[in-house]
Amino acid sequence: MDAVLHALADPHRRTVLEILRDHPATAGELAAALPIARPGVSRHLRVLREAQLVTAEQQAQRRVYRLAPEPLADLDSWLGPYRDMWQQRMAALHTEIARGNRENREK
Structure with missing residues (x-):
């Protein structure tokens, strides 16, 4: 549960979860919705994956993220x-x- 609370502590990660609550999205789509650079979005997605709050599915050259x-x-x-x-x-x-x-x- 500590990993979940840590993940939820960041407002950008909460925004990612709100987006994924409505629909799956790629890292690029999530980056377009956040005021941070794409590498920062990737770091946030890694934290969310480690907390098991999102899953990633490889589709060709891109990953599609879903809320877990x-x-x-x-x-x-x-x-x-x-x-x-x-x-x-x-x-x-x-x-x-x-x-x-x-x-x-x-x-």
């Missing part, structure tokens, strides 16, 4: 208890706000 969602599902499962905690806290906050509104109307 499994590590994101694992991360989502790990985040579940934290999400539950925040939902409980938000529900308690909503209750307190409603209570305050009701008290203000009664005055």
Whole structure:
């Protein structure tokens, strides 16, 4: 999971994942969408491959990259208890706000 979190820490890599979420793309297509040089895109793709967030398929002289969602599902499962905690806290906050509104109307 550390490799996934490291990969997600960079905004360019998150942009790559957002693009690949919608459709597979070549390194050239990804480079056109990012404000960095092609070698930088290749380095980002290597980090994403090492974290198993993308797969690469050789098609003739080019590689086509695809999102591999499994590590994101694992991360989502790990985040579940934290999400539950925040939902409980938000529900308690909503209750307190409603209570305050009701008290203000009664005055």
